[in-house]
Amino acid sequence: MSNTVSQSFARKVEREGVTVAEWVFLRALYDGGHVAPSQLAEGMAMTKGAISKLSDRLLEKSLIERRDNPDDKRAHTLALNQKGRALVPRLAALADENDEEFFSALTLDERRRLAQILRKIVNERELTNVPLD
Amino acid sequence: MSNTVSQSFARKVEREGVTVAEWVFLRALYDGGHVAPSQLAEGMAMTKGAISKLSDRLLEKSLIERRDNPDDKRAHTLALNQKGRALVPRLAALADENDEEFFSALTLDERRRLAQILRKIVNERELTNVPLD
């Protein structure tokens, strides 16, 4: 089922010219302001190489901008540009629309219960899976 | 969350030398006996090309066998061989193990409720999404 939901979402964001992975990336920047690639890699649980490739594509699509770090010439930060900042809410709306498409079958009570159950699993995970650092 | 669950499963089946896509393929054959690639494509909602590539890999791994159709020289069927038939239950056990790892946080009642809620969404979908044929 989750595959169906996410494929449906993929088709929707594709119409806005981005992939799901790119959406996740943009979403992370929307919260973060100027963020170093290494931070993104950690936050998104991906390798530096993967982040590098993704950011290349988003730079090409003119959705993000990079800024050099004057204190450390190896480093730089990434942030949404105007176009990217404008896009994120549109993509978020598509996410809501997609959720609605599937979860509208449920009553409010069922939705609440579902969220509660899933949250319980996530919480349990966080306790069990002690970070490896 | 579903990504986490499925990545965890991916790591498990990888230890048995197969990918998740291959597991799905093998699972489909476990039910089906000798099946034509075109049937698999339809059943798994994939293109013929994708099925062809996957079956190539599974043939190389000696998990399935193909049999020519004497009545139609274009056609053939695919089936699990002995090794493949032996593997499927092991993979199914890994799937159970994986589920347990995540859903053991829930009480029996919560699991039942979760299943019920998800089933409701799926049922609704089946009504909404009339097949395109």
Add this chain to the structure above:
DNA sequence: TATTGTTATACTCTATAACTATA
């Protein structure tokens, strides 16, 4: 030396479309 990022390489997943052999 250690760290930040990039690049090279590789593999899976999957699609589309052209193609071959047969029907």
Add this chain to the structure above:
DNA sequence: TATAGTTATAGAGTATAACAATA
């Protein structure tokens, strides 16, 4: 012509590992 499968091509997603520049 139509159908069953294969193959060619392509792009996303992601990893590992080697590398360059800088600290």
